Amino acid sequence: MSVASLLRLASVTTSKRSAPARYGGALLIAGCAIALKLAFYWLLGDDAPFILYFPAVVAGAWFGGLDGGLVVTAACSAFVWYFYFIPHRSFSPPPLHNTVQLGTFIASSVMCSLLAENLHRARRLAARSAERLRIAQDHSLDGFVTLWAVRDAPGRIVDFRWEYVNPAAAKMLERASESLLGKGLLHTLPGDSAKHELFERCARVVETGEPVDVELPWGEADRRRWFRIMIVKLHDGIAVHFSDITGRKRADEERAALFASERRARAQAEEANRLKDEFLATISHELRTPLNAILGWSHLLQARSAAAEAAEQRARGLAAIERNARCQARLIEDILDVSRIITGKVRLERQLVDLDAVIGAAVESLRPAADAKGVALELAVAARGARVFGDATRLQQVCWNLVSNAIKFTPAGGVVGVSIAQRGADLHVEVSDTGQGIRPEFLPFVFDRFSQADSSTTRRHGGLGLGLAIVRHLVELHGGSVSARSEGEGKGATFDVALPVAGPAQLERHGLVQARDGEGGADVARASPGALERPLDGLRVLVVDDEADAGEIAVAMLRELGVEPRVARSAEEALRALVEFRPDILVSDLGMPFEDGFSLMRKVRALPPDAGGGIPAVAVTAYARSEDRQRALAAGFQAYLAKPISAADLADVVSNLAVQLSSGPAGWRPLAP
Incomplete structure (x- = not known):
């Protein structure tokens, strides 16, 4: 029986009886005791006058509390005094020994009545507490149950029996209270591991007496809930208080996931910040190095006299200035390419491209660098005439980056090989070297931006770590793929670029192949090789540039061509x-x-042809984006050059426009003399 049941049973106390009932009952008990005394007078005599009245006082106090006990005490004392003490039938003072007997009886009876009253009061308080507890548990939002231990013959706990289940507990357990009461814990709860874990914890509480506060999952995986359970001992049973914390657990899991995500994002941000710092340090070094050579040689050339021994040094200085300026221009172009890649602004001028010619041109442009370093540069073409549909300049940039990278990481005496072969529907360009190779742990990151195997200040090779990232993006824009493989450090590396071969529809659609340079170079229709050799003597070229140095450089280049x-x-x-x-x-x-x-070109094109409105025009700018070129051509320029311009590019553009002038297309006539 549960504690609540016992307290409810004990709640029937004297407080529920009226005063007449308590007094009447006490008098009835006293009368019964007197009657018994008279009935057994022949046996008891006068020697034990109070022997039957002590039980009567106890019964009166139990029935009527303090009042009932005192009434029985008074009635019995009066009866004994009047009928038993000498003189009989008188309330005169009795002898001393009778007085002592009477006093002892009255004192004992009063004490017994007080104890009974205290017991009744305690029972009333316990009953009220039990009622409050019952109401609180019945209306609690948390589950509360009591269970009693079930033991086998040796005394081991083998199960627990449900004794009380409040409505909240029944709702959480999804069972009716009546279906649980009196039944075993192990036979009424679902699951195995969770049920037995709960049983073990309950048994441990009964054996040790130490309360347990634990969080346990409950139910099947798809309907699992979490409960916080407090278990305390009740004699040979337990009281269990539990609450559903599934919402809190899910919030904790979400918070933990968010925290983990935040930690990953913070780690990525810190890594990005580290890469940024390394990149800034690298770019500072890479840009300052050529600037140092340019400024140093410029200072020396200005300070040196025109002595004969200075001529050779002047030539070396000019070569160093040109070499470092080109290096810096390429660094800047790589940075701009990465910026275009990140913003998705890379545009391809697609056409049918003879891949072997493009790759061959890139290889030949790098042969002097390979020879200067003592590296053998080999080209093997097994698929001559095979075409791809793409941007010739960008494909040449891909090959240039891969080959220059291979030369940079190959020591003197090494070999860099470039091969072109068709495998199935793809053309494969492989660039292999016998250089320092790639560590296995770095190989997955070799195409990442700003990624360098050695970014320390003592590294042997320069660069920004952008070339291979640009290669991957440009190849993917062409619908191809690029991969790298290496057997480890000191064993060389191989880069394989796969590009789809141009299909029949593309070959038919582009039967007339237009040769157009890519972004950052000249953009004109090409003339025949014979026409390009036509002398330019006497051709007049007007250069418009607000920067004096840029204008003077252009003029000097044009004078070398024989133009005015x-x-x-x-x-x-x-x-x-x-x-x-x-x-x-x-x-x-x-x-x-x-x-x-x-604005100048709009005004020029607004002029009549005989006033210069039809003059061929070349746009020169530091803005090297595809949209800048398109805007220039749309404004009326026939050609486009991106700074820094070379004498070869300028000569190429001017020569082609001169050829078109000589052929006299409408609107392109030179001004009349």
């Missing part, structure tokens, strides 16, 4: 020169103060 150049520092000055100088070709910078090259 002139410089205008602004759009306004250029419009005057069209009338005064009467040029055949216009070369204009796009970015100028007050009025840019676009």
